[in-house]
Amino acid sequence: MLIKFFIRPRKGVLDPQGRAVAENLRSLGFSDVKDVKVGKYIEVYIEDKTVEEAEKEAHEMAKKVLVNDLIEEYDIEIVENR
Amino acid sequence: MLIKFFIRPRKGVLDPQGRAVAENLRSLGFSDVKDVKVGKYIEVYIEDKTVEEAEKEAHEMAKKVLVNDLIEEYDIEIVENR
Numbered sequence: 001m002l003i004k005f006f007i008r009p010r011k012g013v014l015d016p017q018g019r020a021v022a023e024n025l026r027s028l029g030f031s032d033v034k035d036v037k038v039g040k041y042i043e044v045y046i047e048d049k050t051v052e053e054a055e056k057e058a059h060e061m062a063k064k065v066l067v068n069d070l071i072e073e074y075d076i077e078i079v080e081n082r
Numbered sequence: 083m084l085i086k087f088f089i090r091p092r093k094g095v096l097d098p099q100g101r102a103v104a105e106n107l108r109s110l111g112f113s114d115v116k117d118v119k120v121g122k123y124i125e126v127y128i129e130d131k132t133v134e135e136a137e138k139e140a141h142e143m144a145k146k147v148l149v150n151d152l153i154e155e156y157d158i159e160i161v162e163n164r
Contacts, residue, residue, distance in 0.1 A: 006123045024147055032129040041088045041123035047114040065106055
């Protein structure tokens with residue numbers, strides 16, 4: 001079973017990496033780039049369980065380890081049979 | 083218009099950050115964690131265009147700037163009206 005975490009900087013939080021990537025893209029000809037956010041994509045493989053249990057565990061993992069709630073926000077996605 | 087990039091280390095490529103997160107999760111009681119991959123989640127906001135054009139541009143961005151094809155693989159998702 002697979003939990004995917006999509007973590008990004010909160011709105012208003014400085015994101016120097018995102019600014020650098022945006023400038024880099026524009027300088028290479030992607031002139032229509034308006035904004036870029038750089039965050040983390042984490043895949044956590046766990047033993048099979050119900051989707052409800054996995055979701056509960058995922059939010060606990062986010063809170064305790066993976067996400068800094070002050071400056072980051074996140075979404076999760078549960079993938080069965082992985 | 084929003085392009086989401088999900089970038090992760092290729093299978094077989096060393097992922098020390100993933101190992102560290104896995105050990106950290108297990109030590110905090112998430113004993114059913116089997117494996118962890120840590121990658122990048124990037125949001126690129128661009129001017130509106132067709133989904134086909136956006137997809138083509140996204141793969142060019144990945145190839146030229148965002149993804150190191152030797153050690154990383156990626157998926158994209160196009161979100162309209164953002």
